[in-house]
Amino acid sequence: MIEKISIKKVASYDSTGIQVNLSKINYIYGSNGTGKTTISELLRNSDKPKYSYCNIERKQESSDFDLYVYNRSFVQENFNIRNEIKGIFTLGKESTDILDLIDEKMKDAEKHQGRISNLENNINQRTEQLDILKTNFSNQCWKLKQKYDENFKEAFTGLRNNRDRFMERCMDEAVNNRNELFNFEELKNRVESVFKAPQAKVGIIPTINYDSSLEQQSIFQTKIIGKKDIDVARLITKLNISDWIQQGHIHMEDTDGLCPFCQRELPEGFKEKLDEYFDETYNEQIQNLNSSIEKYKRNTFSFFEKYKFLINEDIPFINKEKITSLLEIMKSTYNENIQLLERKINEPSRDVELSSITSYLEQIKSEVEQANEQIAELNRVIENIKEEKERLIKDIWRFIVEENKSHYENYKSNFRIQNRALEGMRKGKEVQKDHKKRLEEEVIELQNQLTSVLPSIHEINTLLKSFGFTNFQLAESDEQGNYKIVRENGEDANETLSEGEKTFITFLYFYQLINGSNDQDKVNTARVIVIDDPISSLDSNILFMVSNLINNLKKKVRRSDSNFKQLIILTHNIYFHKEISFNKGMSNKKQPDESFWIIRKTGNISYISRYEENPIKNSYELLWKELRENPNSITTPNIMRRILENYFKFFGNVDVNEIVEGFPDEEKVVCNSLLSWANDGSHHVNDDLYIDSNQEANQTYFNIFWRIFKNSNHMSHFNMMMSEFEFESEEDPAIDEVRSQIHEAMEQASASEE
Helix, strand or coil: CEEEEEEEECCCECCCCCEEEEEHHHHHHHHCCHHHHHHHHHHHHCCCHHHHCEEEECCCCCCCCEEEEEEHHHHHHHCCCCCECCCCCCCCCCHHHHHHHHHHHHHHHHHHHHHHHHHHHHHHHHHHHHHHHHHHHHHHHHHHHHHHHHHHHHCCCCCCHHHHHHHHHHHHHHHHHHCCCHHHHHHHHHHHHHCCCCCCCCCCCCCCCCCCHHHCCCHHHCEEECCCCHHHHHHHHCCCCHHHHHHHHHHHHCCCCCCCCCCCCCCCCHHHHHHCCCHHHHHHHHHHHHHHHHHHHHHHHHHHCCCCHHHCCCCCCCCCHHHHHHHHHHHHHHHHHHHHHHHHHCCCCCCCCCCCCCHHHHHHHHHHHHHHHHHHEEEEEEECHHHHHHHHHHHHHHHHHHCCHHHHHHHHHHHHHHHHHHHHHHHHHHHHHHHHHHHHHHHHHHHHHEEEEEHHHHHHHHHHHCCCCCCCEEECCCCCCCCEEECCCCCCCCCHHCCHHHHHHEEEEEEECCCHHHHHHHCCCCCCEEEECCCCCCCCCHHHHHHHHHHHHHHHHHHHCCCCEEEEEECCCCHHHHHHHCCCCCECCCCEEEEEEEHHHHEEEEEEECCCCCCCCCCCCCHHHHHHCCCCCCCCCHHHHHHHHHHHHHHCCCCHHHHHHCCHHHHHHHHHHCCCCCCHHCCCCCCCCCCCHHHHHHHHHHHHHHHHHHCCCCHHHHHHHHHHHHHHCCCHHHHHHHHHHHHHHHHHHHHHCC
């Protein structure tokens, strides 16, 4: 069903517009030009751009239905100058067993639809639970991203602002990443070298070389003394004064034979003995000592000069602080060794042992070797930077996977349980859908056995004849499934129909269409019916016929097992409105499933108002008095219609509809049209009611009128009323004409009975 219609910014509806909250049966009254057709056109063509500001809200529990709209556009589209009319498929009357089987299968299909709906609800609940699981896991993954983002942001490129994508990467790496696991510090250092270190190659540090034998020259441990085989040698050795004597010997050249220490005259030949004591061997050893000391100084100093760049330059991976400390110790040791060697020079007879710098040197060499290894690795990385970055990123994600392992395992376990249940429900839903589809296909096959366009032709032609339209009818066209309008002789009648004839047959066509369908597969679908002024260009007799058909349609809408779900009627005709909206025994009160509306236009803007009871009211005089005193004021069939209703329903407590059941099917529609009831039980002439004095039609109604009394065994009342009628109208020529018509109809009825 349609719950609400909203219309604005189209035709005479302004930007505020109107809202119409609909019931099951809805009456919308409005004069011509107030905006009724805009409503029916919106319902026919809501997808057109001109209605973009309008809206049709359907009730959620009954949103699947077909919408049928009768208005001027329907007439133009279905009855134009072309000869062929699209056929209407309906169900055959004689196929009761198959219809029951169709109903059974449709009910089974509805049961499957109910199961599908339940499964869909359960699927939605499970899906929500999975969404919660996913959200929680996504948050846990995101915490890892925030924790390591500063250190590993290069590995998170493209994911740093997207929780879902980061979670998906975590899940993918958990399944596919089998790289070696490194700890955080290792990865952090590699990030420094791969992503943050210079991208230019670094030169290898030269190998540290030092001749440690310089510290261990034998001359440093050799006691340098004079010749031992001369007479003074024993004394010098005994007194251990070789170095003192050597110092004095050096100065003897300048003392003119005096002792350089005590200044006394030296013994004769003493200088020669000392010269012999400090012989050539002694001098050679002294020279060797001096040259060895010089070599030690030169080479060691050269070492310090050569490798001072280790502390003066910025070299990657070098522990400059440690190198500086080691070099300072080595220099200090060197200085101490120089002091020892200087004492050796002054006292050649001393043996000295130098402190070694080798242990410190080995530490420096080790530092350099480690730095060179890292430099070599850096250079290798630079040569293969793309591959190294990719490998490092994979290693970082391997680390993240390990950090996230417990969360991932928990999520995977819960997801597997929930998803298994969800998949079971989805499979169950598909099974139910397959069952439902199979049943619907079986229904279509059964309907194919039942549906045909021929019953619709028969129904429409029967109605035409019942209402006195005998000069044209429908026939099946050459194109299978279509109709054409023909005269009695078979000639095309489409272009020669009067406006009233065309309107009436169009409405009959629409009435038959809503009971079937142009589509063979949709003859039994739920449907909402909209009827917009169906009595335009119709005389009063046909107006009553149309009213009767619509009242029958109202009964179908109110049935719980009917596929007619809602009815919307729009009209500008007061009399027609009263005919279709009257509720017996309720005066002007509306039933719970009805709504009444009036559309008005002020200042070229349309408005709508809702009423809690039928707003179209009037009062009438007694029917028999109207018939007796003013027989030509309204149509005689209308008077008789009221007589029947008043007499049988209110006075005789007889349901006249039960009497009608005794008539043949083709006459029931005419009987029902005669019995149409208007609001308040009587009528005055209305300005918008067109009166058609059709003698042939009157005779048809008189025939039915008389037979109703006869079939119900109430001829005595009929005769009494006719006698009173004749008595009161004896001298009125107008009533004489009516009386003669009644007598003629009664005679025809009697003849047909015989």
